[in-house]
Amino acid sequence: MTTYPATFASLASICSQVRQAASVAGFDQQSVYEIELAVDEACANIIEHSYGAEGLGDIRCDCLESPDSFTIILQDTGCCFNPEDVPEPDLVSPVEKRHEGGLGLFFMRQGMDEVHFEPCEGSGTRLTMVRNKKRKTR
Amino acid sequence: MEITQKQYKHCDLVQVTGRVDSQTSPQLAELFKTIMDAGRFKIVLDCSGLEFISSAGLWVLVNAQKQCKRYNRGEVVLAAVDDRIRGSLDLVGFIPYFRIVADQTEAVGLF
Numbered sequence: 001m002t003t004y005p006a007t008f009a010s011l012a013s014i015c016s017q018v019r020q021a022a023s024v025a026g027f028d029q030q031s032v033y034e035i036e037l038a039v040d041e042a043c044a045n046i047i048e049h050s051y052g053a054e055g056l057g058d059i060r061c062d063c064l065e066s067p068d069s070f071t072i073i074l075q076d077t078g079c080c081f082n083p084e085d086v087p088e089p090d091l092v093s094p095v096e097k098r099h100e101g102g103l104g105l106f107f108m109r110q111g112m113d114e115v116h117f118e119p120c121e122g123s124g125t126r127l128t129m130v131r132n133k134k135r136k137t138r
Numbered sequence: 139m140e141i142t143q144k145q146y147k148h149c150d151l152v153q154v155t156g157r158v159d160s161q162t163s164p165q166l167a168e169l170f171k172t173i174m175d176a177g178r179f180k181i182v183l184d185c186s187g188l189e190f191i192s193s194a195g196l197w198v199l200v201n202a203q204k205q206c207k208r209y210n211r212g213e214v215v216l217a218a219v220d221d222r223i224r225g226s227l228d229l230v231g232f233i234p235y236f237r238i239v240a241d242q243t244e245a246v247g248l249f
Binding site for chain 1: 157159160161190192193194196197200201203204207221222225226229230231232234235
């Protein structure tokens with residue numbers, strides 16, 4: 001478990017930790033990139049939505065490997081995050097008509113096989129994201 | 139992230155290397171703004187050194203493209219886009235919004 005300040009400047013370090021762990025777990029470059037993108041988006045969401053701004057807490061990051069899967073746990077002490085409050089992104093309108101934002105959770109769900117949020121004791125959210133080593137083609 | 143910019147007669151070449159994420163994307167947005175504020179709307183973004191781009195960075199590209207394409211005055215052309223980054227653009231349906239070419243020479247030649 002490594003703890004980082006919840007700032008955008010931490011994104012590169014958090015991603016580096018996850019990239020390294022995912023490579024050791026045997027994922028190919030494409031998969032490592034998808035996992036990294038999921039984690040970057042998740043952490044940016046924690047900073048923007050759970051804490052509401054930069055520098056208001058920490059993000060704890062843990063990577064766990066099993067024979068079949070790779071799990072990332074991200075924990076914050078901000079507000080509880082409810083993914084059901086996030087509208088589905090608009091992927092069909094002409095690009096120039098779309099509203100900025102809303103792609104973070106989408107990239108998380110695309111890059112990982114399981115994404116779940118649970119409230120932590122006290123305050124904050126624990127986000128668990130699992131990527132199976134053998135993934136069905138999407 | 140590092141950005142370099144070169145002004146050609148018919149377009150501006152921007153080379154971006156490293157990570158474009160929530161930390162660094164405002165810097166890229168600022169450079170696009172500087173170029174557009176000077177009345178130049180034909181921009182080549184050389185992505186050959188781009189290692190990673192998050193949704194924050196993708197929106198910077200889309201917003202620059204919106205500005206450039208307005209009044210048919212120009213566009214942002216992407217050059218040397220890595221397959222992984224192309225994959226992200228494709229997932230969210232941004233591919234048709236950009237011309238994507240093999241390298242910066244081809245991109246500069248379009249203008």
